[in-house]
Amino acid sequence: MQIGFLEIKWTDILDISLVAFLLYYIYKLVRGSVASRVFMGYLLIYLFYLIVKAIGLELLTRILEYFMGVGAIALIVLFQQEIRRFLLMVGKSTSLTNNQLFSNLLGNEISNEEKYPIKMIIDAAKTMSNEFTGGIIVIQKEDDLDKFCESGDAIDAILSKKIILSLFSQYSLLNDGAIIISNNRIKAAHCILPVANNDDLPSNYGFRHRAALGISEATDAASICISEENGKISLAIDGNIKTVSATELERDLKGYFLN
Numbered sequence: 001m002q003i004g005f006l007e008i009k010w011t012d013i014l015d016i017s018l019v020a021f022l023l024y025y026i027y028k029l030v031r032g033s034v035a036s037r038v039f040m041g042y043l044l045i046y047l048f049y050l051i052v053k054a055i056g057l058e059l060l061t062r063i064l065e066y067f068m069g070v071g072a073i074a075l076i077v078l079f080q081q082e083i084r085r086f087l088l089m090v091g092k093s094t095s096l097t098n099n100q101l102f103s104n105l106l107g108n109e110i111s112n113e114e115k116y117p118i119k120m121i122i123d124a125a126k127t128m129s130n131e132f133t134g135g136i137i138v139i140q141k142e143d144d145l146d147k148f149c150e151s152g153d154a155i156d157a158i159l160s161k162k163i164i165l166s167l168f169s170q171y172s173l174l175n176d177g178a179i180i181i182s183n184n185r186i187k188a189a190h191c192i193l194p195v196a197n198n199d200d201l202p203s204n205y206g207f208r209h210r211a212a213l214g215i216s217e218a219t220d221a222a223s224i225c226i227s228e229e230n231g232k233i234s235l236a237i238d239g240n241i242k243t244v245s246a247t248e249l250e251r252d253l254k255g256y257f258l259n
């Protein structure tokens with residue numbers, strides 16, 4: 001295709017579309033975090049570098065080239081969580097074990113409804129919310145959460161609403177921290193989660209909410225946070241946390257685990 005003096009091949013269109021797609025996903029991953037400002041800063045320096053290079057300021061071009069070379073390594077360190085989430089997202093969409101056909105072939109016949117007893121968890125969260133009982137319920141998806149289970153006390157009990165409520169009751173010795181649910185079992189309680197250091201969170205989000213967000217940033221687990229202060233339920237998935245009603249909680253959890 002010829003537009004004026006420009007000759008455009010189909011590979012150019014593919015190239016531009018893929019870069020736009022990639023930039024969109026990078027934006028989605030870093031949106032709202034401190035990393036987004038770092039990303040914008042780096043992008044601006046890169047644009048400045050292109051201008052300086054086009055004008056022909058050699059010394060400044062060299063300095064900026066050197067700065068960006070070192071900056072690229074610094075970016076990998078700064079963006080390690082975002083890079084991890086991006087790779088996870090790519091891995092998730094191509095994961096053979098997520099495919100029903102392969103799951104059956106591998107003899108893994110447990111259905112998602114059995115693996116993720118969402119209704120029971122929502123019932124427990126609703127009761128906790130009504131009684132202003134604070135807590136974090138982490139639901140494991142694909143990622144290994146052993147490291148976080150080990151920070152607490154091993155339970156390994158069949159999941160039930162009563163056990164969740166007992167663990168978070170004010171008389172329980174394990175009511176501090178999070179419980180971790182995996183494969184229809186409560187794996188551990190009293191667990192310490194990584195705390196998110198996102199600047200843009202609402203002021204009423206304290207450490208409990210930051211811990212719920214932190215685990216969703218570090219892994220693909222979903223975490224439900226029930227506020228002791230106001231009884232509100234928040235849900236953190238893929239590094240985003242929001243306050244939800246019971247209906248929204250059910251819709252989002254089903255969408256994330258059952259579809």
Ligand SMILES: Nc1ncnc2c1ncn2[C@@H]1O[C@H](COP(=O)(O)OP(=O)(O)OP(=O)(O)O)[C@@H](O)[C@H]1O
Binds near residue numbers: 178192194195211230
């Ligand atoms: N890193 C962590 N991992 C797991 N749980 C944590 C962590 N940090 C704090 N918590 C839990 O959060 C509780 C403190 O909650 P805090 O009041 O600071 O948070 P909040 O988000 O304001 O919650 P709430 O709305 O319930 O008051 C602690 O008692 C503990 O149970």
